[in-house]
Amino acid sequence: xxxxxxxxxxxxxxxxxxxxxxxxxxxxxxxxxxxxxxxxxxxxxxxxxxxxxxxxxxxxxxxxxxxxxxxxxxxxxxxxxxxxxxxxxxxxxxxxxxxxxxxxxxxxxxxxxxxxxxxxxxxxxxxxxxxxxxxxxxxxxxx
Amino acid sequence: xxxxxxxxxxxxxxxxxxxxxxxxxxxxxxxxxxxxxxxxxxxxxxxxxxxxxxxxxxxxxxxxxxxxxxxxxxxxxxxxxxxxxxxxxxxxxxxxxxxxxxxxxxxxxxxxxxxxxxxxxxxxxxxxxxxxxxxx
Ligand code: HEM
Ligand code: HEM
Ligand code: HEM
Numbered sequence: 402x403x404x405x406x407x408x409x410x411x412x413x414x415x416x417x418x419x420x421x422x423x424x425x426x427x428x429x430x431x432x433x434x435x436x437x438x439x440x441x442x443x444x445x446x447x448x449x450x451x452x453x454x455x456x457x458x459x460x461x462x463x464x465x466x467x468x469x470x471x472x473x474x475x476x477x478x479x480x481x482x483x484x485x486x487x488x489x490x491x492x493x494x495x496x497x498x499x500x501x502x503x504x505x506x507x508x509x510x511x512x513x514x515x516x517x518x519x520x521x522x523x524x525x526x527x528x529x530x531x532x533x534x535x536x537x538x539x540x541x542x543x544x
Numbered sequence: 545x546x547x548x549x550x551x552x553x554x555x556x557x558x559x560x561x562x563x564x565x566x567x568x569x570x571x572x573x574x575x576x577x578x579x580x581x582x583x584x585x586x587x588x589x590x591x592x593x594x595x596x597x598x599x600x601x602x603x604x605x606x607x608x609x610x611x612x613x614x615x616x617x618x619x620x621x622x623x624x625x626x627x628x629x630x631x632x633x634x635x636x637x638x639x640x641x642x643x644x645x646x647x648x649x650x651x652x653x654x655x656x657x658x659x660x661x662x663x664x665x666x667x668x669x670x671x672x673x674x675x676x677x678x679x680x
Contacts, residue, residue: 408641438625438633441661483565490555
């Protein structure tokens with residue numbers, strides 16, 4: 402029998418097949434990861450202008466000012482990627498997944514057991530997002 | 545280097561980045577809270593046009609350039625950030641059906657981008673620290 406062709410090609414970057422919620426977190430992990438690395442390459446060039454003094458710094462900051470809102474989305478990307486990445490590192494080292502169990506009905510997968518971790522991460526992301534949003538849009542005046 | 549070893553470093557750099565990028569993100573995005581806590585001077589909000597808080601040159605950016613610990617954070621952030629991000633990008637491209645030859649070319653291109661950006665980034669951070677502008 403011919404092997405089933407499981408290769409999704411570029412579609413595999415966004416479509417997980419019949420996998421669970423966490424697989425879409427993984428998709429999000431990749432989108433945010435790509436966004437951050439792209440940003441970093443540009444970021445190094447922009448922030449390097451600080452070395453040319455205050456006027457050059459102000460010039461560089463003025464030039465990127467129209468993209469300022471993008472920084473907010475980048476912030477969200479960072480907290481999502483960092484929190485979910487933390488969970489993935491644990492899983493990849495095999496921590497917190499419980500002992501292996503017999504595969505009897507009703508079937509339980511490691512992903513079910515990992516789900517608590519997943520919800521905890523969602524809660525942390527939510528709290529950080531609220532604080533970051535308040536700070537970014539100056540909703541809190543602590544000064 | 546062996547692929548599994550690179551992947552291991554991808555995980556380790558991820559853990560390191562939680563701390564490094566965590567520090568950077570808190571500084572850049574929670575700056576009104578940091579001012580309230582006393583880590584950023586009030587003066588950072590009173591001068592410098594729209595460049596206030598963490599982006600204020602005299603009261604925030606320059607002091608960070610002169611700080612040894614912030615310089616260390618940035619050096620590590622450059623290296624770990626580039627490795628982690630570019631290795632991640634490479635993994636994604638390698639999932640696609642390319643010939644071994646094409647993958648090799650992609651690998652070399654990404655490695656070159658990484659080395660060039662790392663040299664540039666390390667230079668930027670060190671130059672800012674060793675030779676701060678305006679006589680700092
Ligand atoms: C030879 C065995 C295994 C290998 C090579 C392996 C490899 C991996 C890899 C590479 C990931 C990264 C995420 C991804 O690519 O989607 C992952 C994630 C994960 N693995 Fe495994 N794994 C193995 C066995 C197991 C076992 C036995 C369990 C459960 C007890 C498990 C539970 C998980 C979980 C919960 C995740 C996180 C998935 C997510 O939330 O996205 N793995 N594994
Ligand atoms: C959204 C948010 C971000 C803002 C507002 C921001 C802002 C800045 C600023 C103002 C500097 C200049 C140095 C200083 O003021 O201390 C800087 C430097 C730096 N940032 Fe960011 N950053 C952000 C995100 C990131 C991310 C996501 C990364 C890495 C993955 C990163 C990596 C770096 C590095 C390596 C430096 C040192 C290079 C230099 O000094 O020119 N930043 N950032
Ligand atoms: C803040 C701490 C971070 C943690 C804990 C973290 C962790 C992770 C983990 C666990 C993965 C999945 C790797 C795998 O399963 O093989 C991943 C993927 C990725 N990360 Fe990060 N990361 C962090 C920051 C960053 C930064 C700053 C960048 C960009 C400069 C980045 C870019 C990427 C990319 C492009 C991928 C996709 C690679 C893939 O799916 O194979 N990450 N990250």
